[in-house]
Structures are given as C-alpha cells and as structure tokens.
Amino acid sequence: MSIVTVQLGQCGNQIGHEVFNAICSDVHGTHVLCSKKENESYNDACKERFFCEEESEVPVARAVLVDMEPKVISQTLSMATRSGYWKYDDRSHFCQKQGSGNNWANGYSVHGPKHKEVIMNLVQKEAEKCDRLGGFFTIMSMAGGTGSGLGAYVTQCLRDAFPTSFILNHVIWPYGTGEIIVQNYNSVLTLSHLYQSSDALLVHENDVIHKICAQLMNIKQISFRDVNQVIAHQLGSVFQPTYTAEGGLHYSRNPLGDLMETLVPHPEFKMLGLRNIPQMPENSLAYSTFSWPGLIKHLRQMLIANAKMEEGIDWQVRPPRLGSSIPSSYSTNKPLQFNTSIANLVILRGKDMHSVDLGSFRDPSLYTSWLNPQDAFNAWKTPRAFNKYEKSASLVSNSQFLLKPLDNVVGKAWNMFASKAYIHQYTKFGIEEEDFLDSFTALEQVISSYTIL
Amino acid sequence: MAQSVVVQGKGPWRPELLPAAPSPCLTCVSPSPLQWASAGTRWAAGSGTWRCGSTPPSTRSGGDGPDIYKGKICSLKARALLIDMEEGVVNEILQGPLRDVFDSKQLITDVSGSGNNWAVGHKLYGYQYRENIVEKLRKAAEHCDCLQCFFIIHSMGGGTGSGLGTFVLNLLEDEFPEVYRFVTSVYPSGEDDVITSPYNTVLAMKELNEHADCVLPIENESLFDIVNKIHQMINSGKLGSTVKQNSLVTSSAGSAKTVQEKPFDAMNNIVANLLLNLTSSARFEGSLNMDLNEISMNLVPFPRLHYLVSSLTPLCTLADVNVPSRRLDQMFSDAFSREHQLIQADPKHSLYLACALLVRGNVQVSDLRRNIERLKPSLHFVSWNQEGWKTGLCSVPPVGHSHSLLSLANNTCVKPTFIELKDRFMKLYKKKAHLHHYLHIDGMEQSCFSEAILSLSDLIEEYNELDATKGLS
Numbered sequence: 001m002s003i004v005t006v007q008l009g010q011c012g013n014q015i016g017h018e019v020f021n022a023i024c025s026d027v028h029g030t031h032v033l034c035s036k037k038e039n040e041s042y043n044d045a046c047k048e049r050f051f052c053e054e055e056s057e058v059p060v061a062r063a064v065l066v067d068m069e070p071k072v073i074s075q076t077l078s079m080a081t082r083s084g085y086w087k088y089d090d091r092s093h094f095c096q097k098q099g100s101g102n103n104w105a106n107g108y109s110v111h112g113p114k115h116k117e118v119i120m121n122l123v124q125k126e127a128e129k130c131d132r133l134g135g136f137f138t139i140m141s142m143a144g145g146t147g148s149g150l151g152a153y154v155t156q157c158l159r160d161a162f163p164t165s166f167i168l169n170h171v172i173w174p175y176g177t178g179e180i181i182v183q184n185y186n187s188v189l190t191l192s193h194l195y196q197s198s199d200a201l202l203v204h205e206n207d208v209i210h211k212i213c214a215q216l217m218n219i220k221q222i223s224f225r226d227v228n229q230v231i232a233h234q235l236g237s238v239f240q241p242t243y244t245a246e247g248g249l250h251y252s253r254n255p256l257g258d259l260m261e262t263l264v265p266h267p268e269f270k271m272l273g274l275r276n277i278p279q280m281p282e283n284s285l286a287y288s289t290f291s292w293p294g295l296i297k298h299l300r301q302m303l304i305a306n307a308k309m310e311e312g313i314d315w316q317v318r319p320p321r322l323g324s325s326i327p328s329s330y331s332t333n334k335p336l337q338f339n340t341s342i343a344n345l346v347i348l349r350g351k352d353m354h355s356v357d358l359g360s361f362r363d364p365s366l367y368t369s370w371l372n373p374q375d376a377f378n379a380w381k382t383p384r385a386f387n388k389y390e391k392s393a394s395l396v397s398n399s400q401f402l403l404k405p406l407d408n409v410v411g412k413a414w415n416m417f418a419s420k421a422y423i424h425q426y427t428k429f430g431i432e433e434e435d436f437l438d439s440f441t442a443l444e445q446v447i448s449s450y451t452i453l
Numbered sequence: 454m455a456q457s458v459v460v461q462g463k464g465p466w467r468p469e470l471l472p473a474a475p476s477p478c479l480t481c482v483s484p485s486p487l488q489w490a491s492a493g494t495r496w497a498a499g500s501g502t503w504r505c506g507s508t509p510p511s512t513r514s515g516g517d518g519p520d521i522y523k524g525k526i527c528s529l530k531a532r533a534l535l536i537d538m539e540e541g542v543v544n545e546i547l548q549g550p551l552r553d554v555f556d557s558k559q560l561i562t563d564v565s566g567s568g569n570n571w572a573v574g575h576k577l578y579g580y581q582y583r584e585n586i587v588e589k590l591r592k593a594a595e596h597c598d599c600l601q602c603f604f605i606i607h608s609m610g611g612g613t614g615s616g617l618g619t620f621v622l623n624l625l626e627d628e629f630p631e632v633y634r635f636v637t638s639v640y641p642s643g644e645d646d647v648i649t650s651p652y653n654t655v656l657a658m659k660e661l662n663e664h665a666d667c668v669l670p671i672e673n674e675s676l677f678d679i680v681n682k683i684h685q686m687i688n689s690g691k692l693g694s695t696v697k698q699n700s701l702v703t704s705s706a707g708s709a710k711t712v713q714e715k716p717f718d719a720m721n722n723i724v725a726n727l728l729l730n731l732t733s734s735a736r737f738e739g740s741l742n743m744d745l746n747e748i749s750m751n752l753v754p755f756p757r758l759h760y761l762v763s764s765l766t767p768l769c770t771l772a773d774v775n776v777p778s779r780r781l782d783q784m785f786s787d788a789f790s791r792e793h794q795l796i797q798a799d800p801k802h803s804l805y806l807a808c809a810l811l812v813r814g815n816v817q818v819s820d821l822r823r824n825i826e827r828l829k830p831s832l833h834f835v836s837w838n839q840e841g842w843k844t845g846l847c848s849v850p851p852v853g854h855s856h857s858l859l860s861l862a863n864n865t866c867v868k869p870t871f872i873e874l875k876d877r878f879m880k881l882y883k884k885k886a887h888l889h890h891y892l893h894i895d896g897m898e899q900s901c902f903s904e905a906i907l908s909l910s911d912l913i914e915e916y917n918e919l920d921a922t923k924g925l926s
Contacts, residue, residue, distance in 0.1 A: 010742055071738050097599035101746030102843075145747075178825045178842040179741070181751040181807050210819070222819035224740040224846075412840070419837040421754035421806075 001134030001253045003049055003239070004126045005063040006154065009100075009147025010072045011172050012139040013065055014224065017076045018232035019139070020061045023050055024085045026236060026387045033351050033385040042384045045241035045251035051086065052129050059086045062129065064122045065093035066154070068100045068111055068146045092126060094118055100145025104186040105429035107149020108193075112157075115150075120157055127162070135166030135199075135256035137239075142190040143174035143183035152193040159197035166256040169198045170235065173205040173405060182422050184413035189431070191406075192439035195446065199256075200264050202272045203402055204231050208308040215311055216279045233387060234276040237394040242347060242380035252380070262378040263343045263398045265371060268449050273401030275302050276394040277310050285388055292348070292356040295393045299346065300360050303397060306339040306404075319365035340453040341367050341376070341399035348381045350391035356381075368453050403450045410443050532597065534559050534589055536621070538578055538613045539566035559593070561585055567612025571653040572894035572901075574616020580896075586621060587628060594629065601735075602633035602745050604728065605665075609657045610641030610650030619660035626664045633749055636665045637724065640796065640870065642674050643877065649887050651877040652902075658874070659905040662912060666749050668760050669727070670867065672796040676720035682792065683719075683768055726851070727763055727795065730859035733813055734847045740818070743811050743845025751843040752807045752863045757912060761861045762800055764793040767854065781816065781856065785824035788860040789832070796870055803866035804923045805834045809843040814856025816846065833923055868916040875909055882906070 007016035027046055032039045051059035061080070065088065067073050073095045081087045094115065100107040127133050136158050140147030151169075158167055171194070174183045194201055209230050213222045217230065241251040244258050252258055264270060277299060278290055298310060305317040317337055344366070348356055364373045386392045416422065417436055427433070531554045537543050540562050547555060561582060567574040594600050603625050607614030625634055638661065641650040661668050734743040753759045766787040788810070791799045812821060821844055834841050851857050881887065882902065891897050 014740070069742070069744065071742065075738055098601050099742075099744045099746060101744060101750045103746075103750050145750075175822065177829070177840040178822055178844050180747075181838065181841050181843045210822070214819070221817045223817040227818070416837045421837055422750075424756055425750050425753070 001049070001132045001255075001257075002052075002062055002130035003134050003137050003256060004123065004130065005050075005061070006123065006136060006138040006158075007063060007065045007076075008138060008140040008151040008154065009067055009144055011141035011144065012147045012151070013067055013072050013076045015170075015172070015228045015231055016063060016065070016139050017080060018225075018228040019235050020050065020063070020080065020086060021083065022229070022232040022236040022387065023240065024059075024083070026240060028085060029385075029388060031385055031388050031390070033390065034383045038384055041251060042241050042382065045253070048131075048253075049134070049239070049241065049255065052089075056087070058084065060089050061086060062126055063088055063092060064119070064126055066095070066119055066122075066146075066150065068096045068098065068107070068150065070095045070097060089126075092122055094122060100149060102143075102145045102180050102182060102186070103425055103429060104145060104149035104152075104182075104189045105426040105431035107145045107147075107151070108153045108189070109149075109430040111146070111150050112153030116153070116157055119154060120161060123158065124161070132253075133162075133165060134254055135168065136162070137168050137170065137256070139170045139172075140190075141172040141174065142187040143172075143180045144186065147172075148186045148190040152190050155194055156197045166260055167198050168200050168202060168256055168259065169194050170202045170204070172231075173203055173207075173409075175206045175210070176408070179206075182425070184409050184416060185422065185426070185436070187409045188413045188439050188443060189436070191409075191446075192442040195270060195442060198270065199260050200270045200272050200398075202274060202396070203405075204234070204274065205308075205405060212279055212309050216309060217281050219281075230279070233279075234274055234394070237276050237349065237386055237392055238274065238347060238396055240349070240382075240386060241384075242349070242382045244378075244380050251382070258380075259345070259396070262345050263396060265343060265375075268446070269342050269398055271398070271402045271406070271446070271450070273397050273399065274394065275299065275307075275309075275397070276392065277302075278389065278392070279310065282388065285390075290391045292352065292391060292393075295391060296346075296356060296358065296360065299393050299395050303341065303344065303361075303395060303399065304339055304366065305337065306401060319363060321365070339400045341397055342453065343367075343371065343376045343398045344378075345396040346377075346379045347394040347396070348379065348392070349384065349386040349394075350389065351383065351385065353381045353383060353391070400450055400453060403447065406443065406450075407447055410440065410447065414440060529554065531555055531559070532593055534561070534586075534593060536561045536582075536586070536613070536617060538563040538574065538617065540564060559589065561589065567616060568890075569610075569647045569649055569653065570612045570890055570894070571616040571619075571656045572891040572897045574612040574614075574618070575620045575656070576616075576894050576896040578613070578617050579620035582617075583620075583624070586624060590625070590628065600629070600632055602635055602666075603629070605634065605636045607636075608639040608641070609654040610639075610645055610647050611653060614639075615653040615657040619657045619664075622660055622664045633666045633746055634664065635745065635749075636661060636668045637671060637728065638668055639671045639673065640874070642672060643873065649881070649890070651874060651881055652887070652891065654874055655878045655909055656901065656905045658871075658912075659908040662757055662908050666759060667753065669763050669861075670760055670796050670870065671724055671763075672870070673720065674797055675795050676723050677716065678792065679723060679768060679795075680716060680719045723765065723795070726765055727859065729851065730765065730811060730813065730857060731861075733849065733851075734811060734845045737847050737849035739845065739847035739849075741844065741846040743809070743843070743847075747843070747845075748809060748861065752809055752861060754806055754838070754863070755915075758806065758863060758915060760863070760867045762798055762864050762867060763795050763862075764788050764790075764860045765795070766793055766858050766860075768793070781820055782824055782827070784856070784858050785810075785828060788858050789828060796867070798864070798866035798870065800862050800864040800866045801832060803833070803864050803868070804920055805832055805838075805841060806863040806865070806919065807838060807841040807843065808832075808834075808863070809845070809861040811845040811847065811859045811861075812856065813847045813858075814850030814854065815848075816856050818846065821846065835919060836922060865916045865920050868913060868920070871909060871913050871916075875906065875913065878906060878909075 005016055007013040023046060027043050047059060050062055052062055054060055065073050065076060073093050077088050077093065100111060138151060138155060140151035142148050155167060155169060174180065206227060209227045210222060212230055213219045213226050219226050239255055244252040263272060277295055280288065298313065301313050301315060304319060305314040307313040319338060344361060346358060346361060358379050361377050362373050367373055367376045423433060535543050535555065543560055543562050567578065605618060605622055607618035609615050622634060622636065641647065641654060732745065735745060752761055766784045787793050789801055794800065825842055
C-alpha cells in the first residue's frame, strides 16, 4: 500500500524533501547488515510505499507540493532532481505568488476554498497512481499561514473526499521564541481544526530538535537544514518497512493503518510524540557500539520521565506502585513528572533485534487502566539496519509527552487574545472572535483529557 | 517636493526569469528606485542606490560601476509612478544614469509646485490630477502578475509629498482595497526651514493613521548622524585599507565624499537600503522567508498602531568574509542601539509591542536564536507579547557585505516624535499663524485642523496607555 505525502507551506516542503532524501539514501545504503534477500524485500516495500516507478529513470516520489509562494517549491523540485536518485513529479505541485502572510485566516478561509479544486485534483491524481492507497501523510508547520491555515483546510478536504482513508498530520511545533509573533494564534487554530479531521497528529518540536543538533550531533552553526535532516531521520525510522507481527513473513503493507490501530484507540487522544535513539554525528558512528538492553533501558526512561533526548534523562522518575486505585493526577501515588501513556509503539531496526527483551515496556504501571498492557504496547522490527545506524530504536507514544507544550501554547495564545491584539488581522479574512473561542474550548478539552490520565 | 508612488509587483525579479523577448514595461526592477525630497528643499537622485541594490545575483561578484549593469538595466523598467508638482527633480532624474529605467508615461508633473502647503497638494492638485493618477496606477497594476503592495515614498513637511502624497494614499485604498500600503515618510526636524511643516505633517498624519497599513518614519537628523559616523570611520582610518569603498552603504561614486558635498545623496541611500532589505526575502531564497504581507501581519497588533521604527546594520562592510561570531553578534547589538535607528528614538528604553529581524547572508537559525536570547533581557516587551519576535532568514547578502540585519520595531519610542510634532503644531495653531493660506483653498475648513490634531492626540494617548503597562509586566 502506498502513502501519498502532501507537503504544505515552506516548512512542509523543506522537510518533505529531506524525508524523501533520507528514505532514498537509506535504500541506497551499504551497511544494511542483513541478507541480500532481506534487503531486496525491504527496498521493494519501501519503493511501493513512497515511490512510483513510471517510465522515468529514477523513482518519483508520491507527493503533492503546495505553497502560496513559488520560491520554495521551485527550489525543492530542482534539488530533488539534482540528487540523481529520485525526483518529484513535475506536475504534482501547486503554488501562487503572494503567500499567506502568516495569517491562518488567509490560508484557511481565502486560499483554501479558492484553490480547493486544483489541489484536490492533484491529490486525486497521486492517489490514482497507487495500486492501493494506504493513506495520507501531510507535513506542515503550525506557526505560519499556509502550512497551518491552508493545511487545516486541505486536511478537511482530504477527510471529505476520502472518508475511509487514514490521515496522519505531521505537525511542526515552532520555537518557543522568535519565529512568528502570531504563532500561538495560528497554532491554536490549526490544532483545533486538525483534531476534527485528522486521525492522528505526529509532532516534532523545533526546540527539541535544535537541542539534539547542538548536544548530540555537535553541530556548531545549526541551520534549518540540519533541523530538518534530524526530523527526516526520525520520520524515516518510523515509516520505513518493518515486520509488525512476530514471525511475520512479509513486510507490513499498511503502515498508517497499523499505526492508528496500535496508538489511537480513542478519538479524544490523537497527539503522538516521537523519540529516536541513538542520534549522533555520522563520523562518530563507526566508533560506537550499542547494546539493545542499553537502548531499551534509555528509551523506556525517556518515556517515563518525558525526556526529549538521550542526554539529561531524569533517572529518579519511577512509575507509580501498582494497586493504587485513584487515577487522578492529584493522587499522591503518582509523582507529577511521571508520564502516563495510553499506548506505545517501539520500532527496532538492525542487528540481533530478535533477541530484544521488551518486557519493561509492557509494565502495566506505565499505562492508563483502560487498555490491556498487551494491547497498549506494540513492537515492530526489522533486521535491516536503518540509515547507517547498526541499531536504531524509535518510540512513537500516545502519552502526556505533549501536554506541557500544548498547555504552553494555549496559555500564551489566550494571554494575547485577552488583549485582543492582532485579532483584526484575522477578522479581516473571516475568522471571528467566536472561532477563536471555539478553538480554545476544543483544546482545553484535549488538555484536560490528557491531564487526568 | 518630489514624491513617488511605487507600485510593487511580484513579477519576475531576477534577470534569469525575464521573458524571452523582454518588452519595456513587463519586467520588474529590484528594487524600485527612490526619489526623495528632504524636509528642506534639497533633493537627490538616489543614483547611488542603483549600484548598491540592483545587483542581479549573477553579476554580483562583478561588483562595481554602473557599466556592467547597463545592458541589463536597459530592459528593465521600474514599476513606479513619479509625481511632483514642479519639474526640476523629475527632470534631473530623467537626464541622469537612471533615465532608461523610467518611462515618460509614468510621470505626473506640474510647474508651480505646492508652495509647502498641504491643502494645495491634497485638495487642489488632488482634485485636479485624480483621473490622471488613477489611470496611470491602473496601467502599472495591470502589468503585474500579482500585485502585492504599494510603497509610497514622500516627505511630510512640504506640500506635494505631504498633501498630494496622502491624497494618493486615499486613492489607493479606494481603488485597490486589498493591496497593502507601505508608506516611508520623512518627518521634518525641529529646525526645519519650512515654517508650516508642523501643519503639513499633522494634516498628513491623520491620513496615515487612517489609510496606511504600515508607516516607516524617517528623520533626516538620524540619517545625517549615520552618514557622519560612516565618514568619521573612514577618515579616522579605523577601517584602514580593508574597507571596500564601493560597498559602503553611502558611496555613490566610488570615493568617500566629505559630508558637505551632496549629503542627501548619501542619506537617501540609507533609506534605499532599508527598502532593499525589506524586500530581500521576497526576491531571494532563504530558509525562513519573510514576505511583506507578513510584516504587516506580525507587527501591527492594532490597526492604528502601525508606525515601525527601523534600523540597519552594518553600515559599512568588513572585508573579511569569514566573520567570526563576535562580529556577527555585534551586528545584532547594534541594531538595538540608539545610533542605528532611522528616527531619533531609543527603543531599548521604551516598550516593544513587536519586533521583526530580517537577516541576510550566511546566518543560521542558531545565530539568530542565540542573539535573541542574549538581547531579550535588556528589552521591555508588552505583557501580552513577551515573545514578540518575527524573524526571517534570507540567504543572499547585500552587495559587498557577508551579512546584514534589518530590524523593524513597533515600539512606543515613536511617541516623543509625535509629542514634539504636536507641540510645534500647537505653537503655530494657537496664534492662528499662516492658517489663511490653507483655509482659502476649496475644501479646507478649520475642522480639518481640529480633526487632524485630535487624531494625533488620540494616537499619542494609545501609546501612553501602553507605556503605563510597562511596569506591570
């Protein structure tokens, strides 16, 4: 089954390009550490999922590129072609000239309806190229105008046009300070709208990835390209082929469906966080060895303590004692910094992953009481090494990971809304104060739901 | 007083995007040229701008003198309208090195001038030339694939720029309501030799309050100080032989001139650079684009508070391309210093409502964030916008520099400028000095004055209210 990627806005297009790059470079990688047959199987599954062979010499990414100004898309298209390993379909993009001005209302209420037909036509064409459509993967930032506003509108359209397909929104959380002044407004509006049409939101925070670049990757002058490459690596580690069942003979063909099934048991809880270890500069890889027990131990503690990366994990945090029947966060049995999960998915890639003991992730004390731990935890594996890492472990988690960032953003947006600052910019394009209030209410509900886990 | 309306289109900016058969009016020049009148009676052709600004990326390394560009400039026409009620300035431009860039169809001139009288410019000439202006605007707009905004460039203290200029502003709102209106206004100083400049300025301010999307106020005093500073640096030999003369923001002919010769040329070049940097992200690629409509969106929290204080750094080039981080950080610090602002104001000691930083060159997001973190503690932001930063990264630096920074601040430090203006106005108005020159123009009444000063007072009051919150955040 194939995934159609929709790249929205500058951020979406820049990241989308890095994702396809990462996937392609993985496919052409030499340190695969598995049999030739295994590798071929993997590559075939990957190609079906993300690329279309057509008549061209290089694989064509299954993607639709959308932006309201032309520069980023033209750059993205040409960079892909220049790589020589893959490219985008020359017709599969849509852009305008004037941009969205960082205005969510402009993206959603003006550009959306105006260009709906053209954009959905492109999506339909890509969908038809797939033998079997596995769903949609949209990439956007919440902070700007196109990715966020137009992205929310397009997601709605996808839901209307493909009611039974899976839709996963990859959302970039902006830096806490210093990207866009109205980023909190745009974020609140985006999240509340996506929640209605999307199946799940997979979040990356710029601040977190920036730290990874600085502290783990040792990059001195961090650029957006560096940030995007780390994000692409993490996404690749989730979406490259895996076996989803023990003793499975074939690579799973329905990654989005599998993801939703394992991680999103209830529509109120759609926020997914992602962690991937190890993460280090490429030239250090040759000198490093890892053990699966070590990686699993770190990953589990990162989950429990809500650590954003491998360094600075708080090892003091422990899961609560079992048997305590009071589920609320006011309970003295649950230390407040403990991160409760609804469901977790661990993905292991590389040498000897068969022997890995994942029992610690099945500990019922990690989870809420309403799912069996057997159902709440899943593991996908492949012996095929990913992107030059001899061993790589990823965690996709539906837990309280994003509670604090969400609360932060809503708080700041509310603070600004109370003074009515910038509201006239939105009402100009048809988003009224009431729409803001509806969005705040919706998100407060999500925050409350996650808080009382 | 010369004034020009620049119709900013989003057509192909770079020569490689020119249509195969370039026709005179279809392509866009980057940037559109600027003609100035200072608050006095001097003017400048801004020809230096051209060398600084219009470098197409492909010839950037070539570097100096207009000759290299001539071949390209011939096929490019400015998307601009030049309007003046006397002919001297416009004629000089048409005979100067930029003559091929302008079409005679883009000019509107008269002979007698506006006599430093806002009413003559706004009511008399406005009425007289309305049709003509609308027609020419429409023509210019039709040539744009996608019209995004208008730049109005004028002075406030005289008659044409101030009066007719604000008339055109009104016109733009009527005829093109969806298109953003950016206004660059030169405010008169206290020692202005035009006695009635306070009247003209206040009358114009009312129009700016009500009809402009964004105003970038400029004061000649600040420009003069900056030019002086640069000349001091050259003359003191501080920069030594490492300074590339042609890349100085103020150089117009390759050699450093003393301040007395043609100061307005140099001063106008600074403003030209401001507009160059403002539009750089729309013209060139970058990892975080910042378009003009984003500036209005992020920096204008309430419709009337749309006055943005601007500053540009660095003012002179450093020959050393691999600038160590310290120098880069210095550039950020300078942007917030009093000496680099284009009006007489000190943003550091007033209240920020919002701030935008547009960086050009080899500067990455980590450099930007490091500096924001470093400078934030010394700046006061309004309580509902504590993280009120808008940032942009454009990969292409300006000519002769490895990087540059443009800062636009919505800050209450504009208040003193407005208060002084009000005081100067009241001094005259109380004695009814010179009022008859205005009132005898058809359409002018005493109420025009009282409404205008009320508009200014209200604006000052809004800034006062914000300042009052300063201690509480």
